[in-house]
Amino acid sequence: MRSKFNVLVGQSGGPTAAINSSLAGVYETAESIGAGVLGMRYGIEGLFDDKLLDLSTELGNSVNLQLLRQTPSSYLGSCRYKLPHPDEDEQPYEKLFDLFKRNHVGAVLYIGGNDSMDTISKLAAYGEREKSGIRFVGVPKTIDNDLEGTDHTPGYGSAAKFIATSVAEIGRDSSVYDLKNVTFVEIMGRNTGWLAGSSVLASQEGAVCPDLILLPESPVTEDELVARIAELLNEMKSVVVAVSEGARRPDGTLMAEPPTSAVKLDAFGHEAALSGASRYLATVTANRLGIKTRAVEFSTLQRCANHLASATDLDEAYTLGGMGVRAASEGATGVIPAIRRLSDQPYLIEYVTVNIADVANRERKVPLDWIREDGMGVTDDFVRYARPLVCGEVANLYVDGLPHHIHMLTWGR
Amino acid sequence: MRSKFNVLVGQSGGPTAAINSSLAGVYETAESIGAGVLGMRYGIEGLFDDKLLDLSTELGNSVNLQLLRQTPSSYLGSCRYKLPHPDEDEQPYEKLFDLFKRNHVGAVLYIGGNDSMDTISKLAAYGEREKSGIRFVGVPKTIDNDLEGTDHTPGYGSAAKFIATSVAEIGRDSSVYDLKNVTFVEIMGRNTGWLAGSSVLASQEGAVCPDLILLPESPVTEDELVARIAELLNEMKSVVVAVSEGARRPDGTLMAEPPTSAVKLDAFGHEAALSGASRYLATVTANRLGIKTRAVEFSTLQRCANHLASATDLDEAYTLGGMGVRAASEGATGVIPAIRRLSDQPYLIEYVTVNIADVANRERKVPLDWIREDGMGVTDDFVRYARPLVCGEVANLYVDGLPHHIHMLTWGR
Numbered sequence: 001m002r003s004k005f006n007v008l009v010g011q012s013g014g015p016t017a018a019i020n021s022s023l024a025g026v027y028e029t030a031e032s033i034g035a036g037v038l039g040m041r042y043g044i045e046g047l048f049d050d051k052l053l054d055l056s057t058e059l060g061n062s063v064n065l066q067l068l069r070q071t072p073s074s075y076l077g078s079c080r081y082k083l084p085h086p087d088e089d090e091q092p093y094e095k096l097f098d099l100f101k102r103n104h105v106g107a108v109l110y111i112g113g114n115d116s117m118d119t120i121s122k123l124a125a126y127g128e129r130e131k132s133g134i135r136f137v138g139v140p141k142t143i144d145n146d147l148e149g150t151d152h153t154p155g156y157g158s159a160a161k162f163i164a165t166s167v168a169e170i171g172r173d174s175s176v177y178d179l180k181n182v183t184f185v186e187i188m189g190r191n192t193g194w195l196a197g198s199s200v201l202a203s204q205e206g207a208v209c210p211d212l213i214l215l216p217e218s219p220v221t222e223d224e225l226v227a228r229i230a231e232l233l234n235e236m237k238s239v240v241v242a243v244s245e246g247a248r249r250p251d252g253t254l255m256a257e258p259p260t261s262a263v264k265l266d267a268f269g270h271e272a273a274l275s276g277a278s279r280y281l282a283t284v285t286a287n288r289l290g291i292k293t294r295a296v297e298f299s300t301l302q303r304c305a306n307h308l309a310s311a312t313d314l315d316e317a318y319t320l321g322g323m324g325v326r327a328a329s330e331g332a333t334g335v336i337p338a339i340r341r342l343s344d345q346p347y348l349i350e351y352v353t354v355n356i357a358d359v360a361n362r363e364r365k366v367p368l369d370w371i372r373e374d375g376m377g378v379t380d381d382f383v384r385y386a387r388p389l390v391c392g393e394v395a396n397l398y399v400d401g402l403p404h405h406i407h408m409l410t411w412g413r
Numbered sequence: 414m415r416s417k418f419n420v421l422v423g424q425s426g427g428p429t430a431a432i433n434s435s436l437a438g439v440y441e442t443a444e445s446i447g448a449g450v451l452g453m454r455y456g457i458e459g460l461f462d463d464k465l466l467d468l469s470t471e472l473g474n475s476v477n478l479q480l481l482r483q484t485p486s487s488y489l490g491s492c493r494y495k496l497p498h499p500d501e502d503e504q505p506y507e508k509l510f511d512l513f514k515r516n517h518v519g520a521v522l523y524i525g526g527n528d529s530m531d532t533i534s535k536l537a538a539y540g541e542r543e544k545s546g547i548r549f550v551g552v553p554k555t556i557d558n559d560l561e562g563t564d565h566t567p568g569y570g571s572a573a574k575f576i577a578t579s580v581a582e583i584g585r586d587s588s589v590y591d592l593k594n595v596t597f598v599e600i601m602g603r604n605t606g607w608l609a610g611s612s613v614l615a616s617q618e619g620a621v622c623p624d625l626i627l628l629p630e631s632p633v634t635e636d637e638l639v640a641r642i643a644e645l646l647n648e649m650k651s652v653v654v655a656v657s658e659g660a661r662r663p664d665g666t667l668m669a670e671p672p673t674s675a676v677k678l679d680a681f682g683h684e685a686a687l688s689g690a691s692r693y694l695a696t697v698t699a700n701r702l703g704i705k706t707r708a709v710e711f712s713t714l715q716r717c718a719n720h721l722a723s724a725t726d727l728d729e730a731y732t733l734g735g736m737g738v739r740a741a742s743e744g745a746t747g748v749i750p751a752i753r754r755l756s757d758q759p760y761l762i763e764y765v766t767v768n769i770a771d772v773a774n775r776e777r778k779v780p781l782d783w784i785r786e787d788g789m790g791v792t793d794d795f796v797r798y799a800r801p802l803v804c805g806e807v808a809n810l811y812v813d814g815l816p817h818h819i820h821m822l823t824w825g826r
Contacts, residue, residue: 015589042591073585080590165720165815172486173717175823176428177493178455201815207824237823296712304586307578307721310814390814401723401803402578402614410588410650411620 005106007325008052010040011074012081012112012119016155017162017309018317019141020406021069022111023076025321026139027059033329038103041409043079044110044119047099048092058409067406069314070396072304077410082115083122086129093126100134107135107328111321113142113153117336117360124334124356135328138336138356139321143303145194149359150338151349154320155303157313157389160198162305163187163298164390167242168202170296171209175238181292182229182239182285186278188302189244191216193366195302196244197378198386211239212376214255214277216246217366220375222255225281226288228376233291243277256280307403311392316349323351347388418519420738421465423453424487425494425525425532429568430575430722431730432554433819434482435524436489438734439552440472446742451516454822456492457523457532460512461505471822480819482727483809485717490823495528496535499542506539513547520548520741524734526555526566530749530773537747537769548741551749551769552734556716558607561775562767563751567733568716570726570802573611575718576600576711577803580655581615583709584622588651594705595642595652595698599691601715602657604629606779608715609657610791611799624652625789627668627690629659630779633788635668638694639701641789646704656690669693720816724805729762736764760801 007030011019023039030037039058041051059065068075086093100108110120117138124136140147145156167185174183189195193215202209211232214220225241232239247255256276278295286293316339323337335353342348370382396403420443424432436452443450452471454464472478481488499506513521523533530551537549553560558569580598587596602608606628615622624645627633638654645652660668669689691708699706729752736750748766755761783795809816 015586046591071585072582074589077591078589161814166714166718168815168818169485169717169719170713172484172818172821172823173428173713175821176487176491178459178490201813204812204815204818205820207820294713296714297710299709300583300586300707301579301709301714304582305579306582387813392814393811398806399617400614400800401574401805402581402617405581405585405617407618407620408585408588410585 006036006038006104007107007109007328008038008040008100008103008105009109010043010111011076011078012043012110012116013078013142014113014303015072015074015078016141016143016303017072017158017306018154018313019111020071020075021314021317022139022141022154022321024065024068025318026109026111026325027055028065029322029325033325035106038105039076042077043081044083044096045079045081046077047096050099052103064406067397067404069318070306070309070394070403071405072306073408075406075409080115083119086122086126096123097130097132105134107137107325109137109139109321109324109328111139111141113140113144114147114361114363117356121334121356121360127333135331135333137324137328137332139324140336140338141317143195144189144192146192146363146365147359148362148364149336149354151341152339152389154313154317156194157310158306158308159195159302160201160386161310161390162302162308163195163198164201165308166298167199167210167240168204171202171238171240174240174294178237179292180233180237181294182241183294183296184241184243184278184281185210186243186245186295186297188298189216190246191363191365193217193244196242197366197382199242200378200383201386201390209240210242212241213378214241214243214247214376215366215371216244216248217368218371218375219248219250221249222284225376226285228374229285230289233289241281243281245277247277307396309394310390311394312389314394319351327353344384344388419449419451419517420520420522420741421451421453421513421516421518422522423456423524424489424491425456425523425529426491426555427526427716428486428491429554429556429716430485430571430719431567431726432524433484433488434727434730435552435554435567435734437478437481438731439522439524439738440468441478442735442738446738448519451518452489455490456494457496457509458492458494459490460509463512465516477819480810480817482731483719483722483807483816484818485719486821488819488822493528496532499535499539509536510543510545518547520550520738522550522552522734522737522741524552524554526553526557527560527774527776530560530769534747534769534773540746548744548746550737550741550745552737553749553751554730556608557602557605559605559776559778560772561777562749562772564754564762565752565802567726567730569607570723571719571721572608572715573614573799574723574803575715575721576608576611577614578721579711580612580623580653581617584615584651584653587653587707591650592705593646593650594707595654596707596709597654597656597691597694598623599656599658599708599710601711602629603659604776604778606630606657609655610779610795612655613791613796614799614803622653623655625654626791627654627656627660627789628779628784629657629661630781631784631788632661632663634662635697638789639698641787642698643702646702654694656694658690660690720809722807723803724807725802727807732764740766757797757801760804
């Protein structure tokens with residue numbers, strides 16, 4: 001590895017369609033300012049096993065960089081490791097800063113969501129305390145779109161484009177028989193309805209689809225839901241309901257089977273592995289109304305469907321990665337580059353830098369006044385917000401009929 | 414409605430990404446020979462309620478016709494109605510032939526799969542018996558690709574393109590953490606593995622994905638499967654298994670939860686509503702190997718993902734629709750236009766006409782010598798067969814970031 005100033009970059013948390021575009025932005029910008037670029041394999045966690053590599057070997061040609069942008073998942077690998085507070089355990093910090101020093105790391109760029117911002121925030125605080133010259137910068141990504149301090153997050157627009165397109169297709173598919181039916185489409189989002197809400201974009205010129213949207217922010221009872229569906233079935237044949245995996249009843253319980261065991265919490269204290277709202281509601285509705293129902297879960301497809309990525313999303317992700325490197329090279333630490341919206345129509349944004357402490361460990365929810373009065377849908381304000389984020393199609397390279405991907409580092413050789 | 418010679422066209426059975434292209438081919442070819450075009454709403458079943466309409470009102474402009482081709486589902490609506498044998502009940506035939514006469518119908522084109530070919534076969538036989546001059550022609554479609562008499566069926570190539578692309582994306586997504594795991598992807602196909610097998614196309618330049626494919630034609634025991642997965646996990650971190658919904662054990666039982674009630678049969682005697690192989694196997698594997706597993710079901714997405722349709726598929730579907738009209742106009746009845754393959758590389762086909770009696774109520778399975786020796790995959794012969802069918806991308810019209818669809822007749826106004 002080169003002895004010059006190195007940028008060390010990692011990816012963390014759940015993958016998205018845009019996280020590799022941010023990596024490309026980090027890489028190309030770092031190269032452009034003469035820095036070397038080292039990659040963490042499997043995020044901070046991999047660093048403890050010295051899993052880092054010189055990215056110029058892997059990404060040092062323009063075709064690979066383009067393929068990287070159209071490849072889903074986290075090219076470098078990811079982790080869900082949570083750093084302890086340095087007052088509790090200083091050892092991991094000593095180990096990491098020693099590794100940074102040995103590898104001439106001048107800046108650490110960490111692409112991730114809420115939890116990854118916690119990591120970068122702690123590293124920056126520790127670095128300042130120790131008077132380290134190393135810059136720590138977070139680069140936002142999360143399909144959940146729940147980060148504070150930025151208008152929206154890379155990954156969200158592409159997930160929303162897949163969700164809205166698929167809901168439009170499923171809505172048409174579900175209407176083919178001359179038969180009353182209800183389809184429940186289950187969409188990610190534990191605590192926020194940004195993703196479920198994006199399904200509203202499937203509506204096209206007066207043809208409303210989905211008919212109802214259940215968001216975690218707007219609890220409803222099963223009685224209310226089934227009554228509303230019955231009402232809709234008086235006017236129409238097929239009803240489509242978009243359900244957030246975190247859709248809740250007013251008492252706070254999830255719209256899903258009662259858990260058979262105690263709810264498991266992951267390393268960050270989140271409820272782990274939610275699933276089942278759509279199947280549960282399909283069963284309840286079929287039993288109560290005596291009609292055909294179907295449950296469709298988008299599962300991981302919604303976060304990895306790069307074949308349908310939003311060009312706006314990938315471009316912004318790339319730029320934010322590059323802005324992160326620039327911020328670090330200008331001396332900033334403990335910050336993230338973020339997006340501020342100037343106008344919905346025409347869509348206009350500017351890039352800003354915000355303090356990571358204002359972002360980490362907070363969660364941005366859908367504003368309550370963007371939720372429809374019946375509590376089962378979103379308003380035109382939501383549409384005006386979300387529409388520009390799904391716009392623009394990516395001209396992917398197809399080989400033999402399929403979008404081509406870069407060979408994943410996580411796959412080995 | 415016009416008093417000239419009319420072509421009556423219907424769509425039947427499960428929708429596909431290509432069935433509306435065949436409708437466009439029927440419509441434009443019928444118009445080109447000066448015939449009027451009437452559409453059945455909800456197939457033959459709708460005809461009993463006189464649900465037919467003049468399609469020129471709806472489709473009489475070139476933009477609508479193009480939108481029709483990029484719209485999933487069955488534009489006219491569909492049914493799963495089974496005609497009785499005329500010896501048992503002649504009444505439906507009398508009713509239909511009276512309706513044909515009143516509407517100056519010279520030819521009936523029915524776009525559908527196996528069961529729809531049964532319908533057209535019976536109508537053709539009845540017509541010949543009654544010395545009716547009406548021509549009855551089937552136009553093949555089914556994502557299952559299980560029709561005899563044709564190299565492949567419209568709808569299959571687009572479903573295969575979605576399946577292979579999504580498996581490639583999921584394979585990359587599942588590899589992000591430094592953690593052994595197995596993903597089971599559930600793919601349609603009750604009795605044949607054409608769709609599950611198409612996932613093999615996700616492999617790219619030496620990166621094999623999926624690792625295993627379970628087809629209904631090749632039963633395996635759970636012991637064999639779990640042992641093979643354990644073996645693979647010695648060499649690699651993430652294993653992806655593509656599972657046909659009809660994957661079976663050697664005793665003929667389905668690789669799924671034991672049904673809680675007796676298996677329901679649909680009108681054609683098929684087992685209805687299969688589901689659960691992936692979730693069942695994910696649970697079994699997690700329990701036996703003590704590792705993380707995930708189940709992903711493509712559900713109806715695989716038959717309606719027009720945003721990722723195969724251009725080859727849509728073009729062939731269109732041409733087969735048109736060939737059906739030509740065959741009828743040349744006096745043929747009781748036939749279907751079909752595809753004969755001349756060469757895999759370069760891909761070369763010709764269009765032929767086959768007798769519907771040789772096609773209806775038969776089922777074409779994946780040849781056993783196209784199944785890998787371990788019984789859990791397909792050979793290069795399968796790849797050479799399936800590859801050309803997913804090739805070619807469609808330049809869809811996007812509006813506001815989403816593929817635009819024609820307004821469905823099945824949605825009302």
